[in-house]
Amino acid sequence: MNTDRTYQMLLVLFFAQSCAFILGLGQLYGGDPTVQTARASTPELSRDIPDRSNLAECVIAQINYPRHILSYQLHITTIGDHLDAIAHQYGSEAALIQQYNHISCSPPPGRALIIPQTNPPAIWPQQSVRDQTILIDHGRTDRPWVALTIDMGAGSQPVPHMLEILRERDIQVTFFPTGNWIAQNPWLARQIAQDGHEFGNHSYSHPDLRTLTDRQIAQELAKTEQLLYDTTGATSRPFVRPPYGAYDERVLQTITTQGYLPIFWSLDSLDSVDPPKTPAFLIHRVTTTLSREELSGAIILIHGGSEATAEALPSILDQFATMGFEVRTLSEVLGQ
Template identity: 40%
Template sequence: MRSRLLPATAILVLLVAACGRAPQPDLTQAAPATATRTPTEPPIATAQPSAAPTLPPTATARPSVTPTLPPTATATPMPMPTASAMPTLTPAPIASDQRFVAHTVAPGETLAALAGPDMTPAQIAAYNHLHSDRLRPGMPLLLPRSAPVTPETLLVERGNPDAPRVAITLDAGASAAPTPQILDTLRAHGVRVTFFLTGRWMRDNPELTRRIVAEGHELANHSLNHPDFRTLDRAAMLEELNATERIAQEIAGASTRPFFRPPYGAYNREVLATVIEAGYLPIYWTLDSLDSVGQPKSAEFLVERITTRLAGEQANGAIVLMHCGSQPTADALPRLLEHFAARGVKVTTVSEVLGP
């Protein structure tokens, strides 16, 4: 459940010519700066802030030494938000044959200017899980194909580089055992995050799926069976997306739109174009916690890796990849939430990290 994200002055976006399984970039060595990243694989698009690291040649995770964990500051857990403080972000109903394009917001653009005859500004805001009607230059949006814009092939790797917000994202496709502990911790700290769920996981864990939605977390699509999308034709990709959406609706009455993370972080131009047209914005990551690759990791390793690599302004807009099936992730989560709270960094959903 790995994916990759390019930092951008607003969002990291790439035009993929023929990418394989996305490698893990090290985006934590310098504070974000306006620059065009030059990956070692075929580029996807320009319009990204942040210093440009050299990507490793393969998707093999780099080994990391686990240093002694420095003490983390404690923070008073926030009370659980009330229902009114946790709005339900459900995309507005759209036509079943609606097709979409991806667009990077330019300075001065408004929802009214971007709307086409097929979707109103309010529908575009609801569909993209916007928390306000204010747009940020550089933020990615999904728009109806009739919108007056030039279609782009986007892959999001970072949110707003100017806001102290971090998206901890949790992919689910294997074990569900640590998930109740993860949800308990998030509830105790009053934090909502984004869960990328497979259809099979939801079908096997309907009560947990309903709990995720009931507690205000953001649901996103991670395919039905977790295949490498590069090996599928267009029809098979669409069935993976649509079947997962149907299961989410049937089990929890919730939608997985508008975010999708490709299984294994594997994508190419065709994959991105297909999922965008189907109404999903491809989400990669800024930092892979490595909780699902290589040798088993300890909670101490995860805390040290994430807090060290997301020091200072590197935390701004970062999207962190973690997994629901990882017990070390469940054990590390309280310390991570306390650490970021003590720094004044909000841990939140992908949709909020992408916004102004």
């Protein structure tokens, strides 16, 4: 009889401890909704890392992360940096940094990373994000790769043809849609994601960010990120391209504070600038303006609403291939 009672008491104790443990995990990874920051309204990063042949074997396929991000920090990698050490320094998780920035375990030196902080850092950074500015206009120069980036603000008619051209050549690039564009073209946004392309954030309404407050900039980015996720299941993080390429130090700092890397370009195709450009002009400008040395790691800007660009795209891609250059996504060209 005493044995049965002891056994029952042990079962009750085990059940109580299990419930406490589960509740503890819920507080750590789910958090109390009454104390969530604005991050709680944005999608958590639980999606797969894109399948890229050049990623190290240590890539984590799928991990669920806590929604609550304390803050974001900017880190520029140096020789010998490893994600475990970086994560420990900033109070983050190696797999979270990896997935957030689309990188392997050992990114190349000089790679700019956004570090989502989920815990107080082991070592407080000497500089906060507010003390730093960065604007990325070029990638790694040690490979014959170029990043083709396509801004999507006005117009959508040429996009299906562009996607078909890229699909035929098995090429993935990086699209920067505005939130307005996604709202007006949800099926195209889903097709872009389905084809394996990468996304960046181009704001919601395409304003000059210099005319907005920090809060308004944050709202523009958050609204687009949420809509992109709701529409496609993809994320625009960690890349933002300021509309019109317009920025100042405050804009760059605000973008980084919101957990994004500001992206510029090495070469503007001028396909959105009057007077209207011919396909021949665009082919010549995109493939011959930069030297071979400058092309390695170049970030090239074109626009998805340009019929002339869609017509020129096959020749641009074929010319790069003839020159020995591969067209890649932005994250690949920056260094994974």
